[in-house]
Amino acid sequence: xxxxxLLLHPVRLRIIHALSGGRxxxxxxxxxxxxxxxxxxxxxxLGLLTDGGMLEIGDERRVRGAVERSYRLRPDRPTISPxxxxxxxxxxxxxxxxxxxxxxxxxxxxxxxxxxxxxVTDMVGYRQGTLWLSPEELDTMLTGFRDLVTPLTANQxxxxxxxxxxxxILFPGEKPASPPRQG
Numbered sequence: 001x002x003x004x005x006l007l008l009h010p011v012r013l014r015i016i017h018a019l020s021g022g023r024x025x026x027x028x029x030x031x032x033x034x035x036x037x038x039x040x041x042x043x044x045x046l047g048l049l050t051d052g053g054m055l056e057i058g059d060e061r062r063v064r065g066a067v068e069r070s071y072r073l074r075p076d077r078p079t080i081s082p083x084x085x086x087x088x089x090x091x092x093x094x095x096x097x098x099x100x101x102x103x104x105x106x107x108x109x110x111x112x113x114x115x116x117x118x119x120v121t122d123m124v125g126y127r128q129g130t131l132w133l134s135p136e137e138l139d140t141m142l143t144g145f146r147d148l149v150t151p152l153t154a155n156q157x158x159x160x161x162x163x164x165x166x167x168x169i170l171f172p173g174e175k176p177a178s179p180p181r182q183g
Contacts, residue, residue, distance in 0.1 A: 003078040006052045010102035011045045024058045024070045
């Protein structure tokens, strides 16, 4: 299965998110984290992600006579290349967006279900806005965003740190029928 097929699936995306940030989790821990997903589905998706080169076994230990495996993301895991993204059909993009939104909704619901959830204190945001940008301004904005976020992806768990899910969504809005009025 190619990376596009592997990543455009809501359960597989949830597993990848659950293992992000260098986390090591067993299948049982992943099942506990996704109680709405049948255990058999979690195990099947773990197998596909492992076979597809996205995950690796980080640890194995004997538990009551069985081998319990802990999984982690492979640092050299495949990604969707720009060429593969360009070859995606509108239907593929709809499927990918729907999978990403399903993961986002599931993760947000899991956050709200925690007893310590406090959206105000945690500075939870889900705002939308419109920016009028030229291609050059868009490139400058995206470069600045990458420059800001990329160094933070190297952060490891530590005192005072907690993981935050960030999901930038960017697509052009409808073009106006006539140029917008100035002033």
